[in-house]
Amino acid sequence: MKKTNIKRPLKFKILSLSVGILLLSMILTSYYFLDNYNKEIQENLKLSLVVAEETSNKVIELQSKRLVSVLSSIVNSPRFKSAIGVAISDLPTLQDTVQQELKVSGSDWLAVLNDEGEILADAIIKSKIKIPWDKKLKQDVKQSAAVQVHLMDTIPKNLEKHLDEFEVFTDYMHLNGMLLRVVSIPVYDFSDSMLGILLIGQQVDNTMIKELARVTQAKITILSKDTVFASSLDEKEFNNIKKSLIDTSYKLNDYILSKRTLTTADNKKLADFIVLKSLKPFLAKQKEMLKLVVLLFIVVLFIATILSIGFSNRITKPLHILSEAFERVGKGDLSVDVKINSGDEIEEVSNTFNHMVEDLRQKQTMSKFLTGMAMDEVAAISSGKELKYTGEKRVVSILFSDIRSFTSMCETNDPDVIINALNYYFQNLLPIIEEHGGSLDKLIGDCIMAVFIHRDDYNGANASLRASIQMQKKLVEMRPKMKELGYPELFAGFGINTGPTIVGNVGDHKTLSRTVLGDSVNLSARIEALSKQGKESKILFSEFTKDHLTEDFPNNFLMENIVKGKTVPVKIYEISGFLA
Secondary structure, eight states: OOOOOOSSOHHHHHHHHHHHHHHHHHHHHHHHHHHHHHHHHHHHHHHHHHHHHHHHHHHHHHHHHHHHHHHHHHHTOHHHHHHHHTTTTOHHHHHHHHHHHHHHHTOSEEEEEETTSOEEEEEEOTTSOOOOOOHHHHHHHHHSHHHHTTTOSSOOHHHHTTBOTTOOEEEEEEETTEEEEEEEEEEEOTTSOEEEEEEEEEEOOHHHHHHHHHHHTSEEEEEOSSOEEEESSOHHHHHHHHHHHHOTTSOOSSEEEEEEEEEOTTOOEEEEEEEEEEOHHHHHHHHHHHHHHHHHHHHHHHHHHHHHHHHHHHHHHHHHHHHHHHHHHHTTOTTOOOOOOOSSHHHHHHHHHHHHHHHHHHHHHHGGGSOHHHHHHHHHHHTTOOOOOSOEEEEEEEEEEEETTHHHHHHHSOHHHHHHHHHHHHHHHHHHHHHTTOEEEEEETTEEEEEEEOBTTBOHHHHHHHHHHHHHHHHHHHHHHHHHTTOOOOOEEEEEEEEEEEEEEEEOSSOEEEEEESHHHHHHHHHHHTGGGOSSSOEEEEHHHHHHOOSOOOEEEEEEEOOTTOSSOEEEEEEOSSOO
């Protein structure tokens, strides 16, 4: 084998490869570490976001309970019941009562409506903008879920969820640019006749949201597309991310957020409740972590380079062993077995090499189970010859062999026993065909079809009879061993005919099979079917095979038979001299 001209020392290549692999490993490891770190931080941020949102909900729920408590105390006040009872005739007294109750309640808005949902009196704390009660605004309040729920004969299920056993209804309301958390309750006189409805509300404003933000350690904003109801963000922060909060197509770089829609009980959208967590502390820590990783990368790379140089000699030796082993395999020596116990990737390569050689051995063994004609075709293609799709006429001796009573044998024996027996049978008989120059055409269940193609220097008729005689004698020798192995005893018949056939590849462009076709093949199969009438060897051959024989084979004339497809009787002979 021609030696390769070495341009660079192997040690240099190993060093380059080792450093390259280490570089790649460090990059991947660093990426994996940073990626997992980022994911972990983000998961923690998301968790804290969920906690902040849940805390916000609990605070709002507590606020609602406080409103319910205040509302209940007002409703149960005899003074208030008296005031609403005379409201139609004395609205100033009712207005004064509402004003006083609002001061005591600590709420932002208090309103009294009659039993038809019309506003009788309301009060709002001085710091709030006075509500300009026009016709539309009054109608909006009247049609709100907080009012209508107490006027309906049948309450829908979506409203029923917001109503407790004391007829207290909790909801959100948009009123004159304010977002209110409202609680409503019907007011009855001492005889349980409905006098009207009491509404109390707490504005969701900056003061409330900033306190909520302080408790949750998050930034909170409540807004609609047109209105910012409340926000704990300062003006600069809010202006920087306003578009991202309203339109999700804008990307938020410095915050992670959770958004839920605030709706009324009857599913009218009011605003988005947004909880934000700043990513700035995380991004700063991530930057420090990246610096640390780069420094660590440089240190490890330096150490790795030194170690690679030190171990290069230990690596080159097993590589030389592998190189020699590859050269032996290239020359066809499949007995190679490389043993390298380096405990590293080179040992893995050697193990892979051994597996490869083992696979080659198995493929070499399995090639024996390919038909001889297929192997001839593969050899021709491998040598550069073009695959032929046309047929050619050749004189061929065709051998058919079949196991007697195989079907009943299958019915009375375990499938594993049948398969093992059949494999044992083929392993011993098929090589005999190749020894005599024949080719296995195909296995059809338990049937063997082999061809012996005549050439100027090769007589297929002689070879087919020699092969069949040896196969039959081999089968006789095998029976004691088969009995010992627990296999059923096998008996076979043989049929041989010689004549012109068409030899070629049959199939489509995906699957091709090399075979022989023609009347001579059919006649051979039918002669084999008659072999059960044989008296000695059970090896039958036609008069056409006999005409091609150039060697003496002891035989007896067995019969003259008009086989299927023939009009003229065919003389059939049987090999004599031994019993099958």
